[in-house]
Amino acid sequence: MTECTNSRLPDNKQRELITAAYDPQTVRLAGEHMIELLSKHLRVVQDASGPVLHWFEPNENITLAHKQLAAGEIGPPSDVPELLARFDELVKQTLSRGQNLHHPHYVGHQVPASLPLASLFDAVTTMTNQVMAIYEMGPWATAIERAIVNKLGETLGFPAGEFTGLVTSGGSLANLTALLTARNVTLGNSWSRGLTSHSPAPVLVAHAESHYCVTRSAGILGLGTDQVVRVPLDERRRMNVNELDAILTDLRQKNVPIVAVSAAACATPIGAFDPLVDIAEVCQRHDVWLHVDAAHGGAACFSARHRHLVEGLHLADSVVCDAHKMMFMPALCALVFYRNPEHRYAAFQQAAPYLFDPSAPGMAEFDNGVSNLECxxxxxxxxxxxxxxLFGSRLFEALVDTTFDLSQHFYELLTAQDDFEPYCRPECNILVFRHLPVELRDRSPTEIDQYQLQLRRAVIQSGDYYLVQTQLDGRSYLRTTLINPLTQAVHLQGLLENLREQGRQLLSR
Ligand SMILES: Cc1ncc(COP(=O)(O)O)c(C=O)c1O
Known part of the structure; x- marks a missing residue:
């Protein structure tokens, strides 16, 4: 027998290190302490006691993060109390330097004040590392995803038992997956042969203000970003159905292959919902795959008062809905739905004998690796x-109703001011507006636009509020997403006062 001279078992020091790192008692002590810190942090943040964003220049943060790594290299903690002290320092540093999404003054991107209990459930599967390429690696997690797909799909309007879907990491990956399926179904052999045999070059027809991940998908799928045909918008920035009809008629006459029409419910810039029933009728008439990016607005289906916004979603061939947006989940949790259950396997096709067991072919139905990009x-x-x-779907209805109503209130508030101008009445919880103080009235459009951008930066760096900016038809605006159900009218009144005060300081410089 040959001796394997290079192999050696871990020495005692390594064994001790591994034992300390896996010790369940340490997990208990650190976990109890972390829950204490987190619950205290949540209380302070939710009470609006501190800043919403702790602004530090990126390089300052990176240097600090490096310092902690360097401390780890010096040597591991000598005992449990020292480990807990280091743990405390690392968690506190993280909490004190982050973005406080649970602060009622957070009115920025489409990322919610997530439901805190949801992250505790997430901790169960991260600590036990339930992964899901194949059913047997994460049987319960797979069952959970299947139940969620069924329940949410039915809530979106798909008939029970007649659709399929999957859970994936984020709206961008979800849109890519759905559009890959559309490409494979509509362009026959494109998975194996690429697009070489297709002439003229295929196109993707999309809402003119689709999220950038839709155009990016066209690049990744080999269609090319120049092959995205943008459908002009109507006066409410929704896809113009007559223009769509004309575009599809023209493309069909020229025999240009159409991968899909990608509609939005709602589109990112101002939260405009496309007229899905009319769009579905046009797509059916031209025999074109309809994809709906409902990453933000899909959750309107939970609300008796707002579900009309997504009427017709069930007519789409594929739909994307992000639970980490309007279902108030911590990132990442996004879903893809297919109207035709057979399309579940159309995105990815390859053999992986080391994963999929040929002796149990029925099990492949429950293997996520078959329908997901991720292994x-x-x-x-x-x-x-x-x-x-725990709470039932009424919780999601309450979250949608509360945040949508708040944005109506904010719109009324803005309309009542002389120095603020809302872009339009919001359809959901995204609201765009400008601050136009008297001093700015005679300034050029460029100066007015610059002011909006500088004002936003001054506000976010002050830590008082967090909001974002956008451009519409080449003009700059302030943009808010009311995605924290703890934000109230008084906080929005405070936002206007804050903008005025920061504006005064800017204009007096
Ligand atoms: C309409 C829409 N689609 C897709 C996305 C991308 O989703 P994610 O950030 O989860 O990748 C966004 C993000 O804001 C969005 O608004």
Missing amino acids: TKRAAAMGLWGTWS
Whole structure:
């Protein structure tokens, strides 16, 4: 027998290190302490006691993060109390330097004040590392995802038992997956042969203000970003159905292959919902795959008062809905739905004998790796399943109603001011506006636009509020997403006062 001279077992020091790192008692002590810190942090943030964003220049943060790594290199903690002290320092540093999404003054991007209990459910699957390429690696997590797909799909309007879907990491990946399926179905052999045999070059027809991930998908799918045909918008920035009809008629006459029409419910800039029933009728008439990016607005289906906004979603061939937006889940949790269950396997086709067991072919139906880009995949729906199981869908209805109503209130508030101008009445919880103080009235459009951008930067760096900016038809605006149900009218009144005060300081410089 040959001796393997290079192999050696871990020495005692390494064994001790591994034992300390896996010690369940340490996990208990650190975990209890972390829950203490987190609950205190949540209380302070939710009470609006501190700043919403702790602004530090990126390089300052990176240097600090490096320092902690360097401290780890000096040597491991000598005992449990020292480990807990280091743990405390690392968690506190993280909490004190982050973005406080649970602060009522957070009115920025489409990322919610997530439901805190959902992250505790997520912790169960991260600590036990339930991954899901194949059913047997994460049987319960797979079952949870299947139940969530069924329940949310039915809530979106798909007939029970007649559709399929999957859970994936984020709206961008979800849109890419759905559009890849559309490409493979509509362009026959494109998975194996690429697009070489297709002439003229295929196109993707999309809402003119689709999220950038839709155009990016066209690049990744080999269509090319120049092959995205943008459908002009109507006066409410929704896809213009007559223009869509004319575009599809023209493309069909020229025999240009059409991968899909990608509609939005709602589109990112101002939260405009496309008229899905009319769009579906046009797509059916031209025999074109309809994809709906409902990453933000899909959750309107939970609300008796707002579900009309997504009427017709069930007519789409594929739909994307992000639970980490309007279902208030921690990132990442996004869903893709296919109207035709057979399309579940149309995105990815390859052999992987080391994963899929040919002796149990029926099990492949439950293997996520077959329909997801990811092989090792996080158990992404645990928080959603746990919260839904605790509170029922009425919680999501309450969250949608509360935040949508708040944006109506904000619109009324803005309209009543002389120095603020809302872009339009919001359809959901995204609201765009400008600050136009008297001093700015006679300034050029460029100066007015510059002012909006400088004002936003001054506000976010002050830590008082967090909002974002956008451009519409070449002009700059302030943009808010009211995605924290703890934000109230008084906080929005405070935002206007804050903008005025920061504006005064800017204009007096
Ligand atoms: C309409 C729409 N689609 C897709 C996305 C991308 O989703 P994600 O950030 O989860 O990748 C966004 C993000 O804001 C969006 O608004």
